Amino acid sequence: MQPTGSVRPGGRTARTKAAVTEALVAELLxxxxxxxxxxxxxxxxxxAKTTVYRRxxxxxxxxxxxxxxTAGAQVPLPDTGSLEGDLRELGRASIAMLRMPHLRxxxxxxxxxxxxxxxxxxALTEFFAARIANGAAIVERAVARGEAAEGTDPAEVIRMVGAPYYARAYITGEPLDPALADRTAAVIALAAREGLLLR
Structure with missing residues (x-):
């Protein structure tokens, strides 16, 4: 017998959670x-509403x-062969996520x-910490290739990649244009190469 509150994959608890999550998103939209x-x-x-309150x-x-x-799922890590290319793809994936109505x-x-x-x-802190940790490999590869200065701070690079998108989404309200990913990637890659983002 499973402990109370545990989730059996495909079981009633999992189905209830999926149905409630789907209903929540539909209501928010x-x-x-x-x-x-x-x-x-x-x-x-x-x-039953008691089921929702209990859980x-x-x-x-x-x-x-x-x-x-939903939003906690990791964006696939690109490997284009260049720091700028990887940051551009990472940025485009982030913008695409922020433009998905159910996630947004x-x-x-x-x-x-x-x-x-x-x-x-x-939850928000953990989300961004996971994104930063996941993206660190991009910067580490760039340092190994000589595209970024030794001692470049991977966390700072990945933070800077996301900052313009979240600023537009939650502060200025400007459109989330995929072209922003290209400009952001170019600027950050240049800064990393020039040693401006060291630990």
Whole structure:
């Protein structure tokens, strides 16, 4: 017998979680966070609202959990043979993710809630930490090829790659144009080559 609350792949718990997550995203897209309620989600998912409350406790925690499952997936790591090419592809993949309505709906809520909700703040911090750690290999390869100065800080390079996209998405509201990835990659590759991004 499995412990209470454990998830059997393909089991009822997994199916319930998938249905509730799908219902959450649909509600966020349809009525926004302000209009989304546990009751509406439960009705749309075809489960009892007590099931949702028992598992997640609150709407905020449900959003955080959905964020970990959807936006938390790693962007595939490119290997084009050049630092600029890798950063460009990484940037384009990030922009594509931010332009996906179902991912953006959850991401938007977590970013907003992170201001005052510790669970959301932790989820967002872990998300970016994982992205930075995953992208470090790009910089390490560039250093080995002589494209980036010895001692270049991989974390700082990857942070700088994402900064313009998230600034546009959540601060200035400007369009997320894939051409931005090209300009950003060129500038950061030049800075890394000139030794401006050292640890």
């Amino acid at each position: 349809e009525v926004g966070y302000a209009g989304t309620t546990i009751e509406r989600i439960a009705q749309r998912a075809g489960v 997640w406790g609150s709407l905020a925690q449900l959003v955080v959990d959905a964020f970990a499952d 709906a959850v991401f938007d809520v977590v970013v907003r809630e992170a201001i005052h909700d510790p669970a959301a703040r932790s």
